[in-house]
Structures are given as C-alpha cells and as structure tokens.
Amino acid sequence: MDSLKKQEEAEVYPKEPKPGRKPKQQRKKGLSAKRREALTGYFFLSPAIILLGIFLLYPMGAAFYYSFTDFYILTPDDRSFIGLDNFMFVFQDPEFIQAFWNTVYFTVIVVPVQLSVALGLALLINRKLKFRVFFRTAFFSPVVMSLVVVSILWTFMYNPSEGLINEMLAMIGIPEQPFLTSPDQAMNSIIAMSVWQGAGFQMMIFLAGLQNIPNHLYEAADIDGASPWQKFVHVTLPGLRNVSLFIFITITIAAFKLLVQPMIMTQGGPLGTTKSLVYHIYEAGFAYRDVGYASAMAVVFTVIVLVITIVQRILVKEERG
Amino acid sequence: MRRKRIISRVFLYMTLVVLTFVFLFPLAWMIVSSFKGDLQIFSDMTSLQAFLPPLPGDVEGHYFQNYIEAFQRVDIMGYIINSLIYTIGIIIFGLLVNSMAGYALARFRFPLVGFWLGLIIATLIIPPESIFLPLYVLVYNLGWVNTFTGLIVPFIANAFAIFLFRQFFMDFPSELEEAAKIDGCSQLGIFFRIIVPLSKPVFATVAIVLFINHWNDFLWPLVVASDESIRTIQIGLQYFMNEEPVRWGQVMAALTVATIPMLLIFTFLQRYYVQGLTHTGSKN
Numbered sequence: 001m002d003s004l005k006k007q008e009e010a011e012v013y014p015k016e017p018k019p020g021r022k023p024k025q026q027r028k029k030g031l032s033a034k035r036r037e038a039l040t041g042y043f044f045l046s047p048a049i050i051l052l053g054i055f056l057l058y059p060m061g062a063a064f065y066y067s068f069t070d071f072y073i074l075t076p077d078d079r080s081f082i083g084l085d086n087f088m089f090v091f092q093d094p095e096f097i098q099a100f101w102n103t104v105y106f107t108v109i110v111v112p113v114q115l116s117v118a119l120g121l122a123l124l125i126n127r128k129l130k131f132r133v134f135f136r137t138a139f140f141s142p143v144v145m146s147l148v149v150v151s152i153l154w155t156f157m158y159n160p161s162e163g164l165i166n167e168m169l170a171m172i173g174i175p176e177q178p179f180l181t182s183p184d185q186a187m188n189s190i191i192a193m194s195v196w197q198g199a200g201f202q203m204m205i206f207l208a209g210l211q212n213i214p215n216h217l218y219e220a221a222d223i224d225g226a227s228p229w230q231k232f233v234h235v236t237l238p239g240l241r242n243v244s245l246f247i248f249i250t251i252t253i254a255a256f257k258l259l260v261q262p263m264i265m266t267q268g269g270p271l272g273t274t275k276s277l278v279y280h281i282y283e284a285g286f287a288y289r290d291v292g293y294a295s296a297m298a299v300v301f302t303v304i305v306l307v308i309t310i311v312q313r314i315l316v317k318e319e320r321g
Numbered sequence: 322m323r324r325k326r327i328i329s330r331v332f333l334y335m336t337l338v339v340l341t342f343v344f345l346f347p348l349a350w351m352i353v354s355s356f357k358g359d360l361q362i363f364s365d366m367t368s369l370q371a372f373l374p375p376l377p378g379d380v381e382g383h384y385f386q387n388y389i390e391a392f393q394r395v396d397i398m399g400y401i402i403n404s405l406i407y408t409i410g411i412i413i414f415g416l417l418v419n420s421m422a423g424y425a426l427a428r429f430r431f432p433l434v435g436f437w438l439g440l441i442i443a444t445l446i447i448p449p450e451s452i453f454l455p456l457y458v459l460v461y462n463l464g465w466v467n468t469f470t471g472l473i474v475p476f477i478a479n480a481f482a483i484f485l486f487r488q489f490f491m492d493f494p495s496e497l498e499e500a501a502k503i504d505g506c507s508q509l510g511i512f513f514r515i516i517v518p519l520s521k522p523v524f525a526t527v528a529i530v531l532f533i534n535h536w537n538d539f540l541w542p543l544v545v546a547s548d549e550s551i552r553t554i555q556i557g558l559q560y561f562m563n564e565e566p567v568r569w570g571q572v573m574a575a576l577t578v579a580t581i582p583m584l585l586i587f588t589f590l591q592r593y594y595v596q597g598l599t600h601t602g603s604k605n
Contacts, residue, residue, distance in 0.1 A: 034430075040508045041429030045437060048422035051478035055456060056444055062455035073458075124337065138341040141348055144583045146537040148555040149576045152562045153351050156569060164350055167366040196344070257450055260539050264559055278450045285454040286544055298451040305448050 063302075066295035073289035086296035096297060098272050099280040106191060106276065107255040114195045114251055115244070118202035123236075125203075126210045136207075140200035147197065151264040154193045155180065158265075180266050183273045190261045190274060202247050209243030210236070249312050256305060277301055346372060355387055355573040362569050387574040394564070396549070397575055400557035401582070407542070407553055408535045410473040412528050418477050419527065420520075423486025424512060428495070438487070444480045450540065457544055467548040476535065482527045489523040490516070525593040532586060533594075554579045 067086055071079040090096055121139050125132060142150065157164040158179040166176050179189045213236065221231045258276040262268050268275035268283075281301060285294030349372045354362045357375045365371045383389065391397060425431075426438050456475060457466075465471030493516070501511045517524070542553040552560075561575050587594065 037429055038431035041425045041431035041434070044421040044425035044429070044508075044512070047418045048441075048478040048483055049437060051418065051474070052441065052444060052480065055459075055475035055478070056447065056452065059452035059455040059459060060447060062458070063452055066455060121340070124333070124340075129337075135337050135341060139344050142344060144587050145348070145576075145580050146555055146583065148537070148539055148558055149579055150347075152558060152572065153347055153576055155562070156572070157347060157350070162363055162366070164347075164366055164371060167371075171367070196347075200344070253448070257448055259450065263539075264562070281450070281454075282540065286457075291454055291458065294454050298454060302448060302451045305451075306446060309446055 063295045063298050066291050067299045069292045071291040071295070073291055079292070082292070086293050087300070089293065090296050090300055095272065095275065095280060096277075099275045099277045102187065102273065102275055103256060103258055103277045106187060106194075106258050107252060109188075109191050110194055110255045111248065111251050113191070114199050114202065115247060117195055117199040118247070119206055119240075119244075121199060121203040122206035122210060123232075126207060136203075139203055142197045143201045145197070147260045148264060150193065150197045151261050154189075155265045158189055181270060183271045186266055186270060186274045190265060194255075194258075194261060198251075202251070205243060205247055206240065209240050213239035245316050249309070249316075252308060252312065253305060256308065277304075351573050352577055354570060355577045356384055357570055358386070359569050362573075387568075387570040388578070390568070391561070391571040391574045391578075394571065395557060395561050395575075397554070397557065397561075397578055399550075400552055400554040401578070403546070403551055404536060404553040404555070405582070406469055407472050407538075408532050410469060411476050411535050412531050414473065414477040415479055415482060415531055416524055416528060419479055419482035420486045420517070420524065421512070422478075422483045423488075424490050424516065426483070426487045427490035427493075428498075441480045441483055445484075453540060453544065460545060466545060467551055469551065471545050472542060472551070472553075476541075479531070482531065485527055485530075486523060489520060493520070522593065525590065529586060529590055529594045533583065536583060 068081055068083060069079045070082050070085075125136055125139070129135065145153070160166060160176060160178050160181055163179070165179070169175075169177065178185055180186050217235045217239070218231060221235055226234070257278055259278040259282065262274040262276055262279055263282075266274045268279055277297075278301070281294050281297045284290050284297060288294075353372055353374050357365065361375060362371075365373075422441075426434060426441075460466060460471045460475065463471070465474070497515055497519075498511050501515055506514070537555065538553070539555050543556050546552055546556070558575055558579055562572055
C-alpha cells in the first residue's frame with residue numbers, strides 16, 4: 001500500500017505550477033497528459049489493489065506471522081513469539097501426517113480418473129448423434145448441484161442398511177457394502193462421488209478443445225488412410241494438449257483442497273481415513289482455536305500447493321520447449 | 322460392412338444410455354423422492370419405481386407435503402434470500418471494481434503497470450483456504466462477524482475476474498475511445514458510456530462465474546455467518562441434514578429447492594458460461 005501512496009504523491013506534487021517556471025509550455029509538451037493518464041490509471045486500479053492488499057495479501061502475511069507465535073483465539077493479547085515450535089510440531093503431528101497422505105491419495109486417484117472420464121465423455125459425444133444435446137446435458141447435470149447438495153444426497157445413497165446404492169447392488173446380486181462407514185471404502189466412496197460430480201465440467205472444456213482442432217487435419221489423415229485409432233493418437237491427442245494441461249493443473253490443485261465432502265459425509269472418519277489437510281487446518285483453527293498452530297499448517301499447505309504448481313509449470317514448459 | 326456399422330452404432334447408443342443413467346439417477350431420485358413419504362421412498366427403492374414420480378393415490382396428504390413441512394421446520398426461504406444477497410452483493414461490487422482494474426491494466430500506461438499485473442496474477446496461486454483463519458481474525462477485529470459486510474467485502478476484488486476483463490479489453494478496438502476523447506468525453510464517461518455497454522458478454526461471463534463460485538461457497542459463510550439470521554443455504558442444508566428426526570423426503574425437498582437457482586442460471590445463461598469456459602481453457 002505504501003508504495004502506491006508514494007507513487008500517487010510523486011505524481012501529484014510536481015504538478016503544482018512553481019513560480020518562475022513555465023507550466024504552460026510543459027503542458028504543451030504532453031507531460032501533463034502523461035501524468036493525467038497515470039492518475040486516471042491508478043484511479044481505476046486502486047480499489048481492486050487496496051481490497052486485494054487488505055483481504056488477501058495482509059492475511060497471507062498475518063498467517064506467516066501467526067505461525068511463529070502461540071496465538072490462541074480466546075487470549076488474543078497474550079501471544080508470544082515461539083520460533084519454529086509450531087513447524088516442528090506439524091511434522092510430528094500424526095493427524096497432520098495422516099491427513100497429508102489421505103489428501104495425496106485422493107488427488108493421485110481423482111486426477112487421472114476424472115481426466116480420463118471427462119475426455120472419454122467428450123470423445124463419445126463429439127460426433128453426429130441423435131439427442132446429442134440431451135446426452136451432453138445429462139453428463140453435465142451433476143455440476144449444477146452444489147458440492148454440499150451432492151454430498152448430502154450421496155450420504156443418503158451410500159447409507160449401508162437402507163441406501164439406494166446397496167438396494168441397486170442387491171438387484172444384481174452384490175452383497176451389502178459398508179461404504180462411508182468402513183475405513184477401507186470411505187475415501188474411495190468419496191472419490192467415486194467426486195469424479196461423478198466434476199467430470200461433466202471438464203467434459204465441456206474438452207469439447208471446446210475438440211472443436212478447435214482444424215477439420216482439414218482429419219481430412220488429410222483420411223487421405224493418408226489413417227485408422228480411427230491412428231487419427232486419435234496423431235491428430236486428436238496433440239490437438240488437445242494445451243486443454244489437457246490446463247485441466248490437469250486445475251484439477252490437481254482443486255483436489256488438494258478437498259474439504260466439503262469429508263466434512264459433510266464422514267466428519268473425517270472412520271478412524272481419520274477421510275480427514276483432509278484443509279479439514280485438519282480448519283479444525284485446529286476454528287474448533288480448537290489454536291491460531292498459531294493452524295497458521296503453521298496453512299503455511300505448509302500453501303508451500304505444498306506452490307511446489308505442485310511450480311513443478312507442473314516446469315514440466316509443461318519443458319514439454320513445450 | 323454396413324452391418325458392422327449398425328452394430329457399432331447400437332453399441333454406441335447403448336453406452337450412452339447407460340452413462341446417462343449413471344449421471345442422472347441421483348438427480349432423478351432426489352427430485353422424485355421429494356414428492357414421496359418416507360415409507361414410500363424406502364419401499365420404492367427395491368425397484369425402478371425409485372426413479373418414477375409417485376402415483377396420485379400413493380401420496381399421503383398433499384403432493385408438496387415434504388416441501389411444506391421442511392419450510393416450516395427451518396427457514397429455507399430465508400437462507401436462500403441470504404445466499405442471494407451474498408452472491409448478488411459480490412457480483413455487483415465485483416463487476417464494478419474488477420472491470421475498472423482490468424480496464425486500467427489493459428488501456429493506461431502508468432508507472433508499475435507491469436508490476437501490478439504480475440502481482441495480481443501471482444495472487445491467483447494463493448489457496449483461499451490457507452488465509453481464512455487470519456482473514457477471520459481481521460473481520461472479527463473489524464466487527465464484521467455475522468454481517469453481510471463481513472461476508473461480501475473480502476471477496477469483491479477477484480484476481481481471476483480482473484484477468485478476464487483485461488484480456489477482453491485488450492482485444493477491444495481503441496478507435497471508439499479515441500473518437501470520444503476528441504469529443505471531450507472524460508475517462509470515466511468513456512468507460513461507463515462506451516466500454517461497459519459494448520462489453521456485455523464479458524460482464525455476463527464474469528457475473529455467472531462469480532455466481533456459481535459464491536452460491537456454492539461453504540467454508541467462509543460457515544465461519545463468518547454462524548448466526549441463523551444470516552445463514553446461507555449451503556450451511557442451512559448441512560444443519561438440516563442432521564436435524565433429528567431425519568426425514569428423507571424433507572431433506573430431498575430442501576436439496577431440490579437449493580438447486581433451483583443454479584438450474585435456472587445454467588438453463589438460461591449457459592451460452593455465456595460455456596463461452597467463459599472456452600475462453601479460459603484456450604487462453605491458459
């Protein structure tokens with residue numbers, strides 16, 4: 001913020017005409033127009049910059065600062081600097097480590113599965129079909145429901161004794177499954193639901209990407225006598241590369257922020273098998289009110305997300321370069 | 322050859338129908354069950370009747386019984402109005418602030434313009450989840466807990482929206498603005514009288530993206546709007562889900578009602594939304 005103020009001051013003060021100089025000539029040379037443009041620019045930009053500064057950058061800095069203190073919400077004035085103690089504890093906290101691996105597991109499964117399902121749906125639909133709009137709308141429809149609505153709905157469907165899914169499985173002779181109540185199945189059940197909810201969204205982006213592939217590439221491949229599979233490998237996949245990378249990066253980050261599903265469906269259970277990183281941070285901060293420790297975990301979480309983003313960017317650049 | 326084609330077509334349509342079922346059955350079950358009594362929901366579950374609307378004779382009492390009872394038990398309408406105030410508030414202020422910032426970054430030459438653009442894009446990497454706790458402390462100290470101010474103000478400025486606006490204004494031909502400048506129109510006048518009316522598509526796209534994001538918001542309203550009078554629908558649903566006695570039909574009715582605004586948005590404004598998607602997908 002300070003630099004912004006200085007900037008504005010620097011722009012304002014020299015503008016005052018000083019006695020003995022020739023302000024009129026200066027104006028003719030266009031200096032004043034330049035300044036006016038700068039002032040107008042800052043006038044348009046400053047509301048957004050100020051708001052981002054107060055409500056995004058300041059909390060970022062505050063999180064970093066709190067993470068070195070023993071800040072406890074109920075005693076805000078009595079906080080002292082405790083160095084790296086919070087960070088030492090993060091890596092010894094069994095719940096944090098479990099939450100970390102749960103989140104990694106969720107991400108590592110969801111990302112490739114959702115990406116393939118979305119691509120598969122887009123390829124199925126991207127042709128002359130009867131009822132094409134109907135199919136597309138059907139695959140997209142789960143996106144229209146909020147994550148909270150979907151999580152509540154599937155909690156009822158996954159209900160072991162009277163849920164819809166077990167009743168449907170019974171029709172085809174599969175025995176009753178425990179789903180969310182079992183440590184082995186809970187996370188996988190959440191993964192299945194998440195893919196079901198999200199795939200339609202990426203399908204739409206893939207469809208847009210498919211339509212951007214020039215038709216003459218396919219015609220050329222036809223002339224060369226390429227098989228459908230060859231066309232897919234040599235025309236479709238390369239044509240979708242940018243879109244796929246974009247989707248890959250956004251799904252990975254989104255998956256790493258897993259929170260709503262376990263919070264509503266399992267409260268992190270059974271036996272902590274569905275507790276995610278963000279959920280653990282939320283509990284430490286808002287349920288146990290341990291701001292210092294929660295902030296330390298938030299800093300670690302931010303670093304992890306940054307590392308994922310940077311590694312992905314580098315990989316993408318290498319592939320392009 | 323022709324027979325082979327017919328077989329592959331049949332196979333294709335069968336796959337599509339199965340997939341349609343997989344993607345639609347939860348939604349169908351939710352809506353249909355919202356019109357049934359709890360006993361009928363359970364007895365229908367063993368057959369395809371689970372996905373069919375109840376016959377008039379089977380309904381105990383009124384067809385909309387679940388809706389009426391759910392609305393009486395909790396203030397669903399109030400929660401939806403709160404959600405609308407929250408999202409529309411963010412949209413109105415967000416469109417103004419972010420479009421102005423995007424315009425400044427696209428059109429004006431001033432010192433540090435590159436620095437601000439870089440900073441704004443860099444903030445996109447910060448996961449919002451990681452700053453909610455200090456943000457809460459800040460909002461608490463400002464006395465904004467359980468107020469719409471506390472819900473809305475922190476999310477008005479949006480780096481992604483600024484970026485979208487900037488991209489749009491960069492491609493916007495500057496001849497019109499120059500003509501207006503010669504006619505003596507002020508910069509503010511140019512922006513609000515010429516640029517904004519000609520930029521409806523990008524305003525629509527940003528508005529829809531903001532609506533979808535914030536209508537579905539969970540964590541921030543959960544911590545900041547704990548008071549029932551300001552509770553948003555997503556949080557209200559979570560409470561209702563666990564409120565004893567749990568009535569399945571009523572929960573399904575509440576879920577259905579909560580989905581209607583999003584359904585309307587997608588039905589009528591899908592064009593702009595898909596445009597926005599395509600735009601982000603190809604530009605990145």
